[in-house]
Amino acid sequence: MELQTAVEQLKTLQAKMHAYYHAMELIFYDSVTAAPPETDVGRGHTMGILSEERHKLFANEQVGELLAYLASHKGELDKQTAREIEELQRDHAMLSRVPVEEYVAYTRLLNEADNKWLKAKNASDFAIFQPCLEKIVAFSRKLAGYYAPEKKPYDALLDQYERGATMESLDQFFSQLKAELIPLLERIEAAPQIDNSLLQRPSPIERQKQLTQYLMDIMSLDRRYAAVGETEHPFTVEFNKYDVRITTHYYEDNLFSSLFSVIHEGGHALYELNTADELMYTCLGEGASSAIHESQSRFYENIIARSEPFLRFLLPKLCELFPENYANVDAENLYRAVVSVRPSLTRIEADEITYPLHILVRYELEKRLIGGSLSVADLPGEWNRLYQEYLGVEVPDDRRGVLQDVHWAGGSFGYFPTYALGSAYGAQFLAAMQRDIDVWGATAKGDLQPVTAWLKEKIHRHGRMQLPADLIVHATGEPFDPRYYIEYLKEKYAAVYQL
Ligand SMILES: [Zn+2]
Numbered sequence: 436m437e438l439q440t441a442v443e444q445l446k447t448l449q450a451k452m453h454a455y456y457h458a459m460e461l462i463f464y465d466s467v468t469a470a471p472p473e474t475d476v477g478r479g480h481t482m483g484i485l486s487e488e489r490h491k492l493f494a495n496e497q498v499g500e501l502l503a504y505l506a507s508h509k510g511e512l513d514k515q516t517a518r519e520i521e522e523l524q525r526d527h528a529m530l531s532r533v534p535v536e537e538y539v540a541y542t543r544l545l546n547e548a549d550n551k552w553l554k555a556k557n558a559s560d561f562a563i564f565q566p567c568l569e570k571i572v573a574f575s576r577k578l579a580g581y582y583a584p585e586k587k588p589y590d591a592l593l594d595q596y597e598r599g600a601t602m603e604s605l606d607q608f609f610s611q612l613k614a615e616l617i618p619l620l621e622r623i624e625a626a627p628q629i630d631n632s633l634l635q636r637p638s639p640i641e642r643q644k645q646l647t648q649y650l651m652d653i654m655s656l657d658r659r660y661a662a663v664g665e666t667e668h669p670f671t672v673e674f675n676k677y678d679v680r681i682t683t684h685y686y687e688d689n690l691f692s693s694l695f696s697v698i699h700e701g702g703h704a705l706y707e708l709n710t711a712d713e714l715m716y717t718c719l720g721e722g723a724s725s726a727i728h729e730s731q732s733r734f735y736e737n738i739i740a741r742s743e744p745f746l747r748f749l750l751p752k753l754c755e756l757f758p759e760n761y762a763n764v765d766a767e768n769l770y771r772a773v774v775s776v777r778p779s780l781t782r783i784e785a786d787e788i789t790y791p792l793h794i795l796v797r798y799e800l801e802k803r804l805i806g807g808s809l810s811v812a813d814l815p816g817e818w819n820r821l822y823q824e825y826l827g828v829e830v831p832d833d834r835r836g837v838l839q840d841v842h843w844a845g846g847s848f849g850y851f852p853t854y855a856l857g858s859a860y861g862a863q864f865l866a867a868m869q870r871d872i873d874v875w876g877a878t879a880k881g882d883l884q885p886v887t888a889w890l891k892e893k894i895h896r897h898g899r900m901q902l903p904a905d906l907i908v909h910a911t912g913e914p915f916d917p918r919y920y921i922e923y924l925k926e927k928y929a930a931v932y933q934l
Contacts, residue, residue, distance in 0.1 A: 441505050442516060448498065449519065450716045455489040457674050464672050464680060466549065468664045479546040486542035487535060494530040502527055515713065518900055522718050532581040541574050545846050552844035553667060559834035561815045568843060569811045572804055575848045579805065589805040592849035596725040597856060598902050602802060605852050608917055609798060612791050612855070615921045617825075619928065620776065620788055626932040629775040633768070636760040638690040646690075646756055647683060647697050653881055654701040654735065656681075661704050668841045669696040669783070671703035671732075676715055679704045690757070691773065692784060698740045702732035705887055709895035719899040725850055727903050729857025730864065731890060737787050737858065738865050738923075739886065743770040744879035774931055778826040780835045788928060789826060791858065796821040797840075797851040805848055859920035860907060864890070866919050867911035 459482060466478055492498075502524045509517050530538075548567045555564035579588035582595065593600045647663055666682040673679045681700035683693045706722050714720035722728040739745055747766035754761045761769070776786045782793040800817060803809035809817060818837040819830040830836035842850050868874055868889050877885045893910035907915050928934070 436504055438505075438508055438511060441501060441508075442512070444501055445505060445516070445519065445523075446717070448492070448501075449523075449718055452489065452493060452718075453675070453716045453720075455485055455492070459485050459489075460672050460674055464664075466546075467666045467670075468682065472550070475546055475550040479543045482546050483539045483543045487539045490530065490533075490535045490538045493527065494533070494535070499527055499531065515717070515719065515900070519717055519719055522899065526718070529582045532584075533578065537574075537577070541578070541846070544570055544574065545844070548844040548846075549841070552838065552841060556667070556834050556838040559832045559838070561833040561837055564838065564844070565811055568814075571843065571846050572811055572848075575846060576805055576807070587806070589802050589849065592805060593852065594849075596847075596849045596853050598724060599904055600726075600852065600856070605798065605856075608856070608859070609791075609795050609852075611917055612921070613795065616788060616791060616924070619925060620778070620792075622934050623776045623788065623928060623932050626934060629771045629931075631772040631775040631777070633760065633764055633772050634691055635688050636690075636757070637687050638757050638760065640685045640687060642756045643685050643690060643693055646694065646752070649752060650694065650697045651701060654698070654705065654883060655887065656701055656704055657708065660708060663697065669700055670841075671700045671707075673704070673707035673721065676707055676710045676712070676720060679707045689784070690760075695736050695740060696783070699732040699736040702735035703728055705735075705890070706731045706895050709887070709891040710898045711896045714898040714900070721898060723894070723897065723899050723901060723906050724853070724903040726853035726856035726860060727894065727906060729854050730860035731857075731894065733854070733858050734861040734864060734886075734890070735883075738861055739878055739883065741774055741787065742875070742878060743767070744875045745881075746770045746773060748879055748881040771931060774927070776928065776932075778828050780822070780828055780830060781839055783839075787858075787924060791855045792825045794851050794855040796825060798855075801848050801851065859917045860915065862920040862923040863907065863911050863916060864893075865923065867893075 462478060462482060462485075466475070470478070502520055505512065505516075505520050506524060509520065512520070544567070548564075548571060551564050551567045555561060575592060576588045579586070579591035583591035586594070587602065590601045593602070593605070651658070651661070651663065660677045661679045661681065664680060664682045665684060667684060669681070669683045671679065671681045681697070681704050683696040683700065685693050703722075706728060710720055710722075722731075743766065746769050750761065750764070750766050750769055753769075774786065776788045778789050778792075779785055782790070782797075785793050796818065799821065800809065800814065803817075804811065804814065815833055815837045822828050822830050822836070865874070868886065872885045872889055874886060877883070894906060897906065901909065904915065
């Protein structure tokens with residue numbers, strides 16, 4: 436085979452794979468935004484066929500031979516193509532071990548699960564979702580065995596979301612966090628508490644939607660390529676770098692829920708929109724990993740938007756849209772209310788100090804579910820017990836407990852730890868960024884361009900060209916170090932609570 440022909444075949448293959456991805460993501464996006472509630476049967480049928488076609492297109496011997504041929508000529512290839520082959524060979528080896536009928540059955544199961552989860556959540560009844568979740572857990576364990584038979588199942592799943600992450604590395608990370616955050620939380624709880632009741636003042640949803648548009652402007656989200664929708668659980672989906680959709684959820688009595696969701700999802704969107712053009716339609720044209728993705732969304736949400744300079748800048752806009760709520764609020768009180776720490780039931784409403792504890796609960800439960808030492812039937816009870824132990828809160832029902840997140844319905848075992856890792860990466864990025872630019876001077880003016888330009892240069896544009904650990908070294912000059920995160924939290928919250 437001629438090398439040039441093989442390279443062309445490789446590019447065509449990736450473009451076709453991307454077309455399947457696009458179609459399937461669009462069907463998923465429709466299912467959670469516009470589709471009527473009882474439409475999952477037909478959708479499951481279509482998704483089954485598309486996933487089968489995609490599996491056949493990629494997980495076959497000819498593709499294996501093509502990749503092996505190209506890998507043997509690696510020295511003659513450009514950097515990007517060589518990197519594509521590295522990733523594709525890995526994916527090919529994993530997917531080839533998954534029998535096509537199981538792959539299709541799994542796709543259908545996940546389609547059904549999404550609907551079941553939402554019904555169970557609305558009825559606050561775990562029993563509706565339990566049989567489906569049992570099948571997903573069993574499937575996930577089986578897939579883990581196909582992906583990396585030499586690894587423990589949960590390690591194999593963790594590696595899907597954050598390359599190199601293992602139970603050993605995460606146990607160490609979380610125990611470091613626990614050792615620092617639980618005493619910090621105790622000191623905060625012993626300090627005079629902040630009145631944050633202003634956060635619950637009723638805010639008409641029509642005006643919250645105007646605020647969403649304003650926030651998207653502040654973040655320079657180009658509306659030609661980025662749109663916002665509404666879903667039960669906010670998320671971002673990228674069809675390609677010129678078509679990114681974010682979603683939010685509006686609550687009349689919780690303006691900041693949507694505000695922070697929009698900024699969080701906007702952070703994910705900017706990552707995708709800023710990926711280099713030449714990576715489009717290849718396996719590298721997306722974020723480096725889930726944790727790096729969360730580092731971007733959580734950077735904008737927590738480090739930028741939960742800062743005094745940003746809230747001081749935002750206050751006049753809040754006064755304009757909700758004069759009845761904010762006319763008599765000063766910036767310092769708004770900031771203190773927004774960052775006030777309160778152990779609570781809901782992850783996505785959690786403050787920065789208790790958030791990692793919400794993740795820790797999920798990490799420990801996943802580890803045991805996939806490891807086989809916890810049954811799905813016992814999951815709600817264990818969830819409630821750990822919330823009591825780590826956060827000191829009593830879980831009143833499944834809706835606000837074990838059913839609150841969509842991730843397990845999506846089969847995403849191994850994803851949750853990436854939120855805590857992402858937060859920690861973000862703090863290290865901030866330290867490096869502050870050496871280069873005046874982060875707070877710009878933020879105080881509502882100018883997020885310098886921050887975005889820095890992230891684009893160091894992270895966004897590279898897509899998956901580098902593995903997460905290498906990307907961190909290139910962006911910050913040193914390997915990942917969770918001390919940056921711990922110091923960031925300690926310094927910020929010691930000042931807020933005058934500890
Ligand atoms: Zn996110």
